[in-house]
Amino acid sequence: MTMYAPRSVTELQALVLDSERIHVIGNGSKPALHCAVNGAAIVDLSGMSGIIEYQPAEYTATVRAGAPVRELSAALREKGQYLPFDPLLPEAATIGGTVASNLSGSRRFRYGGVRDFILGAQVVDGEGRAFGVGGKVVKNSAGFDLSKFLVGSMGKYAIMTELTFKVFPDVPRFRSLGFHYEELEEALSAIYFINQSAYELDALDLAPPSVHPINRGKKNGNWMLLARLAGFDDTLPRRVERFTAAMTRDTATIRVEELHDSAALWNPLADLTGEFLVKVVIPPKQLPAFDALIAHNRRRYSVGGNIAWAATDDIAQLDTALTSCGLTGLCLSGAVDSALIGVPIDNALAERVKQVLDPLGKLV
Amino acid sequence: MMNRGILQALQKIYPADRLLTRDVELLPYESDALTAFNAKPGAVVLPVNEEEIIDTVRLCHQLALPFVARGSGTSLSGGSLPIPEGLTIGLNRLNRIKKIDPLQRIAVVEPGVINLHITEAAQPYGLYYAPDPSSQSICTIGGNIAFNSGGAHCLKYGMTSNHVLAMKVVLADGTVTRFGGESVDGVGIGPDLVGLFVGSEGLFGIALEITVRLMPQPELYQTVLAAYDDLGRAGDAVSMVVASGLLPGAMEIMDRLAIKAAEASVSAGYPDAEALLIVELEGEALQVEAEFEQLLGIIEKSSAIEVRVAQNEEERTRIWKGRKGAFSAVGRLSPDYIVQDGVVPRSRLGEALVEIGALKDKYQLDVANVFHAGDGNLHPLILYDGREAGALERAEALAGEILALCISLGGSITGEHGIGMEKRDYLPAMFSEEEIDIMEGLRRAIDPNEIANRGKMFPGGEAPALSQHGVHPLERAGLISRE
Numbered sequence: 001m002t003m004y005a006p007r008s009v010t011e012l013q014a015l016v017l018d019s020e021r022i023h024v025i026g027n028g029s030k031p032a033l034h035c036a037v038n039g040a041a042i043v044d045l046s047g048m049s050g051i052i053e054y055q056p057a058e059y060t061a062t063v064r065a066g067a068p069v070r071e072l073s074a075a076l077r078e079k080g081q082y083l084p085f086d087p088l089l090p091e092a093a094t095i096g097g098t099v100a101s102n103l104s105g106s107r108r109f110r111y112g113g114v115r116d117f118i119l120g121a122q123v124v125d126g127e128g129r130a131f132g133v134g135g136k137v138v139k140n141s142a143g144f145d146l147s148k149f150l151v152g153s154m155g156k157y158a159i160m161t162e163l164t165f166k167v168f169p170d171v172p173r174f175r176s177l178g179f180h181y182e183e184l185e186e187a188l189s190a191i192y193f194i195n196q197s198a199y200e201l202d203a204l205d206l207a208p209p210s211v212h213p214i215n216r217g218k219k220n221g222n223w224m225l226l227a228r229l230a231g232f233d234d235t236l237p238r239r240v241e242r243f244t245a246a247m248t249r250d251t252a253t254i255r256v257e258e259l260h261d262s263a264a265l266w267n268p269l270a271d272l273t274g275e276f277l278v279k280v281v282i283p284p285k286q287l288p289a290f291d292a293l294i295a296h297n298r299r300r301y302s303v304g305g306n307i308a309w310a311a312t313d314d315i316a317q318l319d320t321a322l323t324s325c326g327l328t329g330l331c332l333s334g335a336v337d338s339a340l341i342g343v344p345i346d347n348a349l350a351e352r353v354k355q356v357l358d359p360l361g362k363l364v
Numbered sequence: 365m366m367n368r369g370i371l372q373a374l375q376k377i378y379p380a381d382r383l384l385t386r387d388v389e390l391l392p393y394e395s396d397a398l399t400a401f402n403a404k405p406g407a408v409v410l411p412v413n414e415e416e417i418i419d420t421v422r423l424c425h426q427l428a429l430p431f432v433a434r435g436s437g438t439s440l441s442g443g444s445l446p447i448p449e450g451l452t453i454g455l456n457r458l459n460r461i462k463k464i465d466p467l468q469r470i471a472v473v474e475p476g477v478i479n480l481h482i483t484e485a486a487q488p489y490g491l492y493y494a495p496d497p498s499s500q501s502i503c504t505i506g507g508n509i510a511f512n513s514g515g516a517h518c519l520k521y522g523m524t525s526n527h528v529l530a531m532k533v534v535l536a537d538g539t540v541t542r543f544g545g546e547s548v549d550g551v552g553i554g555p556d557l558v559g560l561f562v563g564s565e566g567l568f569g570i571a572l573e574i575t576v577r578l579m580p581q582p583e584l585y586q587t588v589l590a591a592y593d594d595l596g597r598a599g600d601a602v603s604m605v606v607a608s609g610l611l612p613g614a615m616e617i618m619d620r621l622a623i624k625a626a627e628a629s630v631s632a633g634y635p636d637a638e639a640l641l642i643v644e645l646e647g648e649a650l651q652v653e654a655e656f657e658q659l660l661g662i663i664e665k666s667s668a669i670e671v672r673v674a675q676n677e678e679e680r681t682r683i684w685k686g687r688k689g690a691f692s693a694v695g696r697l698s699p700d701y702i703v704q705d706g707v708v709p710r711s712r713l714g715e716a717l718v719e720i721g722a723l724k725d726k727y728q729l730d731v732a733n734v735f736h737a738g739d740g741n742l743h744p745l746i747l748y749d750g751r752e753a754g755a756l757e758r759a760e761a762l763a764g765e766i767l768a769l770c771i772s773l774g775g776s777i778t779g780e781h782g783i784g785m786e787k788r789d790y791l792p793a794m795f796s797e798e799e800i801d802i803m804e805g806l807r808r809a810i811d812p813n814e815i816a817n818r819g820k821m822f823p824g825g826e827a828p829a830l831s832q833h834g835v836h837p838l839e840r841a842g843l844i845s846r847e
Contacts, residue, residue, distance in 0.1 A: 148559020198583035281552030348541035
């Protein structure tokens, strides 16, 4: 396996032209995405790093794809702003890898995912062409929106070298609450209650009895709905009070506790140990059926029950569970032949893009 | 008139009352909300289900017959303008809301469903559909998808693309494909095909079924209207709001001419001023109340000559009525006008407005300015009289200079109206030859015959007649407006 570390777009273009097969890697924080690359030249983009332009007054930031997420987040934090799509691996991932794999953390709940905050990109495609897609302003509808297409594209259509995002002002204070439910269905009803209410939560996750640290070790623990409110000193306590009152009155919660708000609490992967770690995109209504099949696994239902994170030592079993529920999973760690498991995706439109950007199939 | 063979093939799909070929039947379809252009389609078909659409697209592919899908024809960039002698596929009859699922906050709709009807169906559950183009009471979701429509409330929650979770589409070569799902993560795994399809201006194919996300109705709106004796000061106020860390749902500015038009048209009761700024906060009541206090503090420091706070829903509606009606109101001041849709970085709004002022003098035309200040999206309305020789050409030249200005300031030629017919010659100002080649390549990979909405988005190609003047009949009736 040959490793390359281009320092410029021109070097990257030359590499693409000289190679038969290319596989891109950032910091390698999601090893399963790099399993099936069979002799392709590995291009490490972490050398193409740094913030190119950050304009707090415009709510926009442009960075090189190899930049660590933590570098961009730190620069934003200094100006009281943040990436609302909440990169999943804020300490380990590069920004390019986060976009390529479309991985958001729990705070995606409030304003949306990567697709909702990407504005444009510079890329090098499989033909070695360097060009731009999208734009650099917060609103733009000129041309086909290939920048959104890059989200989740896994480096298989074009290699991102530069990315522009919309960013938002962050809030200074957070409060986290845990609502306990005896059954999954009750916790799910509480999610539905929140969905139809005007309470604006910063994040909403659901942890099964065995997983969360507070529940861990207890044989018959409860389902815990983790809710986070964000705001300002003067109103947050009253909002927390109001929300708690509504939840205890209108849902089947058996206990409420204030949790210590921390990055660890809101890292959906914090307690997921297992050989394979998998992201599943799931409509909340399918949670009971899916959960019944994977109840022995460590798991957490994030973003209001719309994204499942599951850890397992038996990937075949998880694959079967996904298939029987009609769901698709993306494996992030563990040795796999294909990072995609469960039901395959209808790729008719993506294949057309591939024909144009990488007709020789160089990018894998 | 279409050739007999094509008509016979269409007759196999459509009964006579849904296959329009006579001049008088075709007339309403000759133009859209960009009234400067018109063209006569060869025929108009009115499918009632997705099978008919699929059959029609497959037939068009087979015969290399150009087609354009059309909803209510409110495109401001000429996006739904007929292709001369081509087929117009009218989608208004596919107007079923197939499902409202309040628990998961989603709706599944057909392409001909009117934007506002989704909100109306969701309202009993305390939910709404967020994108709110000014034409929302008549424009369809299919059209919103083609042009990634926006509205006044985009800064916080995005445009159409950000609210679509899943789609079933027929590509221009007849392939039927689905992408996305009911999870709020949408496509979630694999390239974001929803994001690619939305905003493709009808060049990729036709959306058959669309899953959109719904949002909870905010508990409280707080709306303030501030008047300034200088347009620049209104712009400065926007910068101050942004710098404070507040995230308003909407920030809109209107200049003197736009205010005058709105007053003449809907009597919104606006103050007499050089510029008006509307800022709206929305969300949980406790939070909004606290933020609104902060906002009023900022407005107070912004040298506003008058500040009005909407005390109730009625007053809020009145403030918005003037703003949302501003475009059609301009029709009262001038027989014809062109709406531009360029975007500049927010911090350069002031510069852009000064430049537009200078251009206005150069071309001796009036320009009314209405814009989504929060996201730097300008809507200069260039007023002209189409009966005056050379006036339209002057207006178009001025429009072109405004687009060039937006690009030179680091912005975009369109924020939410799309390229369509109107701005296709300006695409090269924003994208390199190679970038346009790649986009054209993509178009051909999906549509080898280039039949879907032929003549739009890309420069060149046959242009329809540039003749009409006067507002669209629907606009005159107050049914559509241009935002």
